[in-house]
Amino acid sequence: MVEAKSVEARSNRQYFTSYEETGELRSSAGESSRERSLVERLKAGDTDAFDAIFHQNVNQVYRRALRLLGNEADAEDVVQEVFLTVHKKAKTFRGAAEFSTWLYRLTVNAALGKLRRQKRSKEVLYDDYLPKFQKDGHHLVRPVVDWSDKVDDRSDQRELQRLLGQALEQLKPMDKAVVVLSDLEGYLDREIGKTLGLSVAAVKTRLHRSRLFLRGKLAVHLGYSPA
Amino acid sequence: MAKQTRSKRAGTCKQATSLITDYLTGTLDPEITNELEHHLGVCPDCVAFLKTYKKTIQVTQSLLLSGNLPELERSKQKALHKSIGSHNERG
Numbered sequence: 601m602v603e604a605k606s607v608e609a610r611s612n613r614q615y616f617t618s619y620e621e622t623g624e625l626r627s628s629a630g631e632s633s634r635e636r637s638l639v640e641r642l643k644a645g646d647t648d649a650f651d652a653i654f655h656q657n658v659n660q661v662y663r664r665a666l667r668l669l670g671n672e673a674d675a676e677d678v679v680q681e682v683f684l685t686v687h688k689k690a691k692t693f694r695g696a697a698e699f700s701t702w703l704y705r706l707t708v709n710a711a712l713g714k715l716r717r718q719k720r721s722k723e724v725l726y727d728d729y730l731p732k733f734q735k736d737g738h739h740l741v742r743p744v745v746d747w748s749d750k751v752d753d754r755s756d757q758r759e760l761q762r763l764l765g766q767a768l769e770q771l772k773p774m775d776k777a778v779v780v781l782s783d784l785e786g787y788l789d790r791e792i793g794k795t796l797g798l799s800v801a802a803v804k805t806r807l808h809r810s811r812l813f814l815r816g817k818l819a820v821h822l823g824y825s826p827a
Numbered sequence: 828m829a830k831q832t833r834s835k836r837a838g839t840c841k842q843a844t845s846l847i848t849d850y851l852t853g854t855l856d857p858e859i860t861n862e863l864e865h866h867l868g869v870c871p872d873c874v875a876f877l878k879t880y881k882k883t884i885q886v887t888q889s890l891l892l893s894g895n896l897p898e899l900e901r902s903k904q905k906a907l908h909k910s911i912g913s914h915n916e917r918g
Contacts, residue, residue, distance in 0.1 A: 654908055662899040667891060676903060683911050731876070737839025739872045746875035748882035764890050783884055784891040808848040815883040 639699045642690045650690075654683055661707050668711040668780055670769065674718075678710045685710075705795045708777060712796065715773035724770045726809060729816025732827040741827040750822055760821065767817040774798070775810040782807050837862035843873045847880055 635656075641649035658679060665678035685706055693699060732740035751760065768776060777796060781787045782803075787795075789803045798806070816826030836859050837843050843866045849855040850863055867874055899907075 651908070654911070655904070658904055658907075659898045663896045666896055676899070676907065679899065680907050680911060683907070684914055687911065731844060733839075733841040733844075737841040739840045739876070742872055744872040744875040744879075746878045748878040751882055751886055760886070761890050761893065764886060768887070768890070779887065780891065783888055804848055808845070811848070811880060811883055811887075814887055815880055818883055818886065819879065 635699070639693060642686075643693055645690075650687055653686070657703060658683075661703065664704070664707050664785075665711045667784065668708070668777060669714055669718075670765075674714050675711075678707060678714065681710045682706045708781065708795050712773055712777050715776065718773075726813045729813050729820065729826045730809070731812060731816070739827060741825040744827075745824050747819065747822050747824050751818065760818075763817065763821050764814065767814050771810050771813065775806045778803055778806045779810050779814075837866050840866075840870060840873050840876075843867070843870070844876060847877060851881065851884075 638649045638652055638656075642653055661682050662675050662679050665675035665682075666672065669675050669678070682703065686703070693702065734740055768779070771779065774796060778792055778798075781792045781795070782789070789800045789807075792798070793800050793803045796803070819826045837846060843863055846855060846859065846863050850860065855863065867877065
């Protein structure tokens with residue numbers, strides 16, 4: 601079952617929004633007996649149960665897809681793909697407690713497939729926006745400027761958001777998925793790895809590199825070196 | 828000898844930067860955390876870097892959350908539901 605990043609919530613990652621705040625993820629403990637019963641009926645081929653599950657989950661699937669894809673038409677395609685799969689493969693569920701996790705994986709993987717097809721012409725080189733270091737390991741450009749306060753002070757918040765939105769779109773599809781699932785939805789690295797078929801180390805590497813890229817984009821926009 | 832081990836893990840800015848993600852998630856080994864915090868105590872460049880890294884995460888989160896994502900319109904829900912139903916009948 602998917603777990604929240606409880607360690608982070610208790611530590612110095614207080615700036616993260618926990619999954620409870622997003623209100624979209626459910627734990628197995630949160631699945632009601634009615635939901636479990638619905639899933640059992642679905643597995644038995646009950647079309648009314650499918651309809652109920654569709655209506656209960658359609659917006660969650662849609663929003664998750666929209667967040668990953670940024671495009672309503674593509675998100676609708678994902679909804680269709682996900683629920684077609686739910687209908688066709690319902691009998692493969694191992695138990696009701698896995699349903700929300702299964703639905704989550706179907707959604708992420710369907711969205712990721714779409715992202716992969718979308719992205720090829722948009723990708724940029726990360727290296728131009730990553731920090732650089734001297735041979736002795738010190739930052740190449742010194743002093744490193746703390747521009748964090750300048751982000752809040754700026755009057756052009758919309759411009760800043762637009763820039764960051766573009767930068768997110770420039771991430772490789774897998775990287776964007778990792779950023780959204782980690783920083784927004786609060787999934788653990790190992791759960792993200794399972795869903796996306798990555799090792800935990802690979803999830804961490806992609807997350808760190810993506811954040812460095814986004815940081816570099818912000819730095820350049822604010823007039824500073826990404827290094 | 829211990830000093831050499833320390834310098835291999837969090838002694839330079841490059842090493843410190845590579846540890847930020849685990850540091851922020853609280854999943855860094857306590858000993859390495861101490862080493863990193865020691866580095867941060869003497870390196871204003873890495874402190875500035877860490878602050879801007881954290882700010883980037885905050886801004887990214889607020890962007891992703893700010894969209895106030897809509898629900899799928901009822902009419903589209905119905906159309907999709909119908910479409911899935913017809914697919915299933917054919918399948």
